[in-house]
Amino acid sequence: xxxxxxxxxxxxxxxxxxxxxxxxxxxxxxxxxxxxxxxxxxxxxxxxxxxxxxxxxxxxxxxxxxx
Amino acid sequence: xxxxxxxxxxxxxxxxxxxxxxxxxxxxxxxxxxxxxxxxxxxxxxxxxxxxxxxxxxxxxxxxxxxxxxxxxxxxxxxxxxxxxxxxxxxxxxxxxxxxxxxxxxxxxxxxxxxxxxxxxxxxxxxxxxxxxxxxxxxxxxxxxxxxxxxxxxxxxxxxxxxxxxxxxxxxxxxxxxxxxxxxxxxxxxxxxxxxxxxxxxxxxxxxxxxxxxxxxxxxxxxxxxxxxxxxxxxxxxxxxxxxxxxxxxxxxxxxxxxxxxxxxx
Numbered sequence: 001x002x003x004x005x006x007x008x009x010x011x012x013x014x015x016x017x018x019x020x021x022x023x024x025x026x027x028x029x030x031x032x033x034x035x036x037x038x039x040x041x042x043x044x045x046x047x048x049x050x051x052x053x054x055x056x057x058x059x060x061x062x063x064x065x066x067x
Numbered sequence: 068x069x070x071x072x073x074x075x076x077x078x079x080x081x082x083x084x085x086x087x088x089x090x091x092x093x094x095x096x097x098x099x100x101x102x103x104x105x106x107x108x109x110x111x112x113x114x115x116x117x118x119x120x121x122x123x124x125x126x127x128x129x130x131x132x133x134x135x136x137x138x139x140x141x142x143x144x145x146x147x148x149x150x151x152x153x154x155x156x157x158x159x160x161x162x163x164x165x166x167x168x169x170x171x172x173x174x175x176x177x178x179x180x181x182x183x184x185x186x187x188x189x190x191x192x193x194x195x196x197x198x199x200x201x202x203x204x205x206x207x208x209x210x211x212x213x214x215x216x217x218x219x220x221x222x223x224x225x226x227x228x229x230x231x232x233x234x235x236x237x238x239x240x241x242x243x244x245x246x247x248x249x250x251x252x253x254x255x256x257x258x259x260x261x262x263x264x265x266x267x268x269x270x271x272x273x274x275x276x277x278x279x280x281x282x283x284x285x286x287x288x289x290x291x292x293x294x295x296x297x298x299x300x301x302x303x304x305x306x307x308x309x310x311x312x313x314x315x316x317x318x319x320x321x322x323x324x325x326x327x328x329x330x331x332x333x
Contacts, residue, residue, distance in 0.1 A: 017308070
């Protein structure tokens with residue numbers, strides 16, 4: 001079972017590659033591509049992490065048999 | 068020719084090409100030799116893949132029924148070679164139906180990957196047909212890389228299409244990220260990510276990576292799982308997305324080359 005740190009690292013790498021591809025698809029200039037990669041990568045990673053956190057909260061508060 | 072007329076001709080060329088590779092070149096772009104070459108290449112490779120797998124590659128798809136009537140045979144990415152796939156599904160019988168296991172066939176892995184590659188190639192031929200119509204409408208390529216060639220080059224190596232159109236930074240950027248993602252995904256999956264019989268749906272996305280995926284498949288295909296690697300799911304996600312992203316890069320290469328052509332015409 002991967003640790004939380006390993007999950008976070010894999011999410012970070014995947015978000016960066018997604019951001020890099022989409023930014024280079026939308027822009028032509030290297031500076032705009034680099035800026036867009038950071039912005040889109042962080043936005044995607046934060047969104048996925050937020051969904052993960054929401055899932056953890058729901059699981060701990062409502063979905064456990066003893067809750 | 069007006070814009071809407073040109074778009075309609077491009078759409079017809081793409082639709083005909085997806086029906087039968089090369090038909091768009093012959094019917095719309097009036098490039099008979101290129102069309103026949105594309106047809107022979109795609110269908111020849113598809114027939115070879117059927118022979119190598121003893122027809123077992125078709126066991127990875129399924130029939131769509133309406134009541135008891137067979138409507139369509141669905142299999143990705145071979146569906147882009149519509150007529151070839153439907154004919155094969157109707158007339159080719161898998162070795163498994165004859166009581167043999169496809170595992171006995173020595174060229175089975177090459178056949179599985181080659182069959183998927185023909186689907187991707189068929190999509191690239193459709194892009195080339197659309198490009199041929201555009202180039203003819205603009206009165207020639209004016210020495211520029213045509214959109215179809217840029218898209219085809221991307222499936223050969225991610226970023227090569229951008230390199231040919233003079234976009235060196237984007238070529239290295241795309242090539243580095245996509246090949247890096249593919250290699251990292253392979254390492255995470257303990258080099259057992261490419262197993263079409265086990266993961267046919269993932270492979271539909273992985274195959275879009277084009278020639279690098281085909282080569283990687285041939286290199287690692289004999290390596291089958293003895294236990295499930297811890298990061299197999301992550302590896303499958305990475306390699307599948309590397310394929311899907313290659314499709315995005317090919318679309319970008321196509322439209323940038325198209326934009327160059329329009330600027331040169333004005």
